[in-house]
Amino acid sequence: MRDFILKRVAALILPFVCVYGFYVIFHGHISPGGSFAGGIIVGLSFIAFSTIYGIEKGRAKLSEDVLTWTESFGTLWYGIMGMVGIFKGVPFLANKLAGIDLGLPGELFSSGLISYIGLGVGIRVASTMITIFFTLMEDEE
Amino acid sequence: MGNGVTKMTEAIKFNLPVFVVIAPLFIAIVLPVFARRIRLAEGMVIFVGVLGLAGALFLAHIVLDRNSGTWIYQMGGWPAPWGIELTVGNLAASFLLVVMGVSLPVSLFAVGNLTHEVGGKQRTARFYTLFLLLVGALAGMALTNDIFNTYVLVEVATLSCCGLVSSRRHPRAAEAAFTYLMLATLGSALVLCGIGFIYTITGHLNMGFASQALNEIWQTKRHVVWMAMSLVFVGFAVKSALFPLHVWLPDAHSSAPSPASAILSGLAIKGYMICLLKFFYSVFGPGLIKEFAMDRLLVLAGMIAIIAGSVMAIPQDDLKRRLAFSTVGQAGYIFLGFGLMNKDGLAGALFYLASHAVIKSTLFLSAGAMISATKKRKISELAGVGRRMPVTMAAFTAASLGLIGIPLFSGFIGKWYLITGSIEAGSFLPTVVIIAGSVLCATYLFPVIRVAWFESAPKEPQKAAAQETGDAAVQRETAEVQEGPVQHGQLKDPGILQKLALVLLTVAIIVLGTVPGPLLELAKRAAAELLVLR
Numbered sequence: 077m078r079d080f081i082l083k084r085v086a087a088l089i090l091p092f093v094c095v096y097g098f099y100v101i102f103h104g105h106i107s108p109g110g111s112f113a114g115g116i117i118v119g120l121s122f123i124a125f126s127t128i129y130g131i132e133k134g135r136a137k138l139s140e141d142v143l144t145w146t147e148s149f150g151t152l153w154y155g156i157m158g159m160v161g162i163f164k165g166v167p168f169l170a171n172k173l174a175g176i177d178l179g180l181p182g183e184l185f186s187s188g189l190i191s192y193i194g195l196g197v198g199i200r201v202a203s204t205m206i207t208i209f210f211t212l213m214e215d216e217e
Numbered sequence: 218m219g220n221g222v223t224k225m226t227e228a229i230k231f232n233l234p235v236f237v238v239i240a241p242l243f244i245a246i247v248l249p250v251f252a253r254r255i256r257l258a259e260g261m262v263i264f265v266g267v268l269g270l271a272g273a274l275f276l277a278h279i280v281l282d283r284n285s286g287t288w289i290y291q292m293g294g295w296p297a298p299w300g301i302e303l304t305v306g307n308l309a310a311s312f313l314l315v316v317m318g319v320s321l322p323v324s325l326f327a328v329g330n331l332t333h334e335v336g337g338k339q340r341t342a343r344f345y346t347l348f349l350l351l352v353g354a355l356a357g358m359a360l361t362n363d364i365f366n367t368y369v370l371v372e373v374a375t376l377s378c379c380g381l382v383s384s385r386r387h388p389r390a391a392e393a394a395f396t397y398l399m400l401a402t403l404g405s406a407l408v409l410c411g412i413g414f415i416y417t418i419t420g421h422l423n424m425g426f427a428s429q430a431l432n433e434i435w436q437t438k439r440h441v442v443w444m445a446m447s448l449v450f451v452g453f454a455v456k457s458a459l460f461p462l463h464v465w466l467p468d469a470h471s472s473a474p475s476p477a478s479a480i481l482s483g484l485a486i487k488g489y490m491i492c493l494l495k496f497f498y499s500v501f502g503p504g505l506i507k508e509f510a511m512d513r514l515l516v517l518a519g520m521i522a523i524i525a526g527s528v529m530a531i532p533q534d535d536l537k538r539r540l541a542f543s544t545v546g547q548a549g550y551i552f553l554g555f556g557l558m559n560k561d562g563l564a565g566a567l568f569y570l571a572s573h574a575v576i577k578s579t580l581f582l583s584a585g586a587m588i589s590a591t592k593k594r595k596i597s598e599l600a601g602v603g604r605r606m607p608v609t610m611a612a613f614t615a616a617s618l619g620l621i622g623i624p625l626f627s628g629f630i631g632k633w634y635l636i637t638g639s640i641e642a643g644s645f646l647p648t649v650v651i652i653a654g655s656v657l658c659a660t661y662l663f664p665v666i667r668v669a670w671f672e673s674a675p676k677e678p679q680k681a682a683a684q685e686t687g688d689a690a691v692q693r694e695t696a697e698v699q700e701g702p703v704q705h706g707q708l709k710d711p712g713i714l715q716k717l718a719l720v721l722l723t724v725a726i727i728v729l730g731t732v733p734g735p736l737l738e739l740a741k742r743a744a745a746e747l748l749v750l751r
Contacts, residue, residue, distance in 0.1 A: 151246045170293050173293070
């Protein structure tokens with residue numbers, strides 16, 4: 077696409093879309109949305125970038141290797157957070173039992189491991205969305 | 218220092234139920250990163266397999282030792298009605314042992330042997346990812362005590378099965394995978410509806426609590442309970458290929474790569490059977506099964522499946538298709554045992570499930586080895602293979618004898634208990650059908666053994682035989698397989714790891730047939746536990 081206005085507007089908006097996605101991810105435990113919705117928004121910002129600026133530029137920003145790594149380790153992060161409980165001598169995925177300060181309900185830094193788990197899920201969802209998009213685009217060519 | 222080590226062993230022991238489930242799952246998702254270093258990925262798969270088997274053996278040891286009661290593991294430390302529970306009981310321990318015991322030899326067989334069937338390192342890594350996801354999901358099915366968690370694991374298993382079926386680059390594999398995907402999704406939807414009904418009337422997702430609530434209210438909500446039961450039954454019957462709902466199985470299991478066929482036929486459908494067993498006996502309870510005549514339905518469906526599956530297997534000339542139809546027949550035995558409603562019958566079904574898992578994986582793996590060595594899929598073209606590939610064919614023969622139910626092989630003990638169970642249940646028709654099934658099984662397996670051992674190898678490939686059958690898909694398959702050069706001089710047993718896998722499985726068949734002790738004990742105790750009226 078060679079539309080000048082579209083490119084300028086996208087350049088202005090897309091960074092904010094991406095940041096908003098992370099906002100939704102990090103506020104998953106205290107507001108509507110969550111890591112899945114947030115991850116979709118983050119993924120969408122890259123998908124929109126690749127659609128507007130061309131698939132090659134999108135690929136240059138996030139190569140296949142990077143996507144494989146984020147996809148795998150986003151999910152592994154969940155497992156690592158689950159292991160915290162085990163290291164503290166309590167069951168898998170334990171949160172308060174593992175002695176983590178849960179903070180005050182409704183505040184950003186509350187609910188212990190939940191928000192960290194959300195980050196992993198969000199990254200995983202975002203990279204999966206982008207991978208699916210790239211795969212579909214490649215099939216079309 | 219010593220204190221730290223004991224603390225760590227304590228922690229590992231305490232968390233073992235969750236480790237056996239998450240270790241395969243989390244290694245599975247990391248594998249795509251190691252796609253370029255496929256040796257490392259394969260090493261990780263074997264490592265997880267060994268760890269899983271060790272964990273399963275240890276859990277079985279603990280369960281056998283403590284003699285009564287189940288070990289309940291609460292995820293995140295949340296108690297039952299809110300949290301998800303893993304229970305390590307007799308049923309869970311025995312099925313976990315089967316899952317880990319079969320998946321390790323299958324992964325050994327797959328190592329270094331997949332690229333020609335799957336193609337490319339990336340695709341091989343993807344295969345192992347799906348394989349480990351399936352193993353993890355099956356381990357979870359064995360352990361979980363939560364009906365919605367069961368559903369999630371069923372979905373994970375189903376989707377990874379679809380991936381495994383389609384992992385060969387071939388139109389036929391894609392077609393089979395699509396059929397499987399559609400029917401399996403239908404099955405999942407039915408199961409989900411059933412779970413929805415159970416949750417609506419009981420308000421619980423934990424099996425123990427749901428069962429308690431159901432026992433209190435079922436008389437006022439007869440139709441809902443009946444609906445839920447039927448939905449769960451049909452849903453899992455589609456997934457575990459009970460006879461009239463088996464249509465996806467022959468294509469799916471015969472067009473997958475051999476290690477995938479082995480694990481699909483050997484373990485995947487068994488996982489759904491265990492889920493059905495848990496839903497029927499742990500959630501609804503034996504009382505409700507009798508009340509709604511589900512036991513008679515199970516026996517009837519099982520009998521029809523035994524006869525129909527075995528009869529359909531006889532005319533198949535494609536070796537893997539014959540084995541796939543045989544799975545349909547053998548699944549009937551397990552369903553029949555589930556419906557007998559006595560200790561011997563249920564223990565027999567559980568033991569038969571284990572024995573069939575081992576036997577059918579051996580059959581599929583040795584068939585795969587023969588097919589990839591000869592480049593032929595037809596039984597009539599396998600003449601003289603036995604002389605050239607003695608280890609492979611010996612494993613196939615031992616497994617065939619086990620499947621038929623010759624004494625000293627594992628199938629015999631399962632069938633023996635099924636027969637005593639059906640006599641105890643007072644109906645002689647199942648007894649007759651079990652014996653008839655054995656005869657039919659011999660009818661479709663002995664020709665393979667005869668052709669492979671006692672017929673001399675032909676001078677040239679018989680292409681005329683391939684064109685006689687009307688099945689176009691099989692012909693395409695044959696044409697594809699025959700592309701490679703056929704060199705009879707190089708026809709020999711597969712590599713050392715493949716041989717090791719086959720030998721391990723054969724030893725397992727004979728050990729289960731001669732010293733069935735621990736597994737049979739677990740099965741008997743599980744049966745006694747499940748049959749307790751609440």
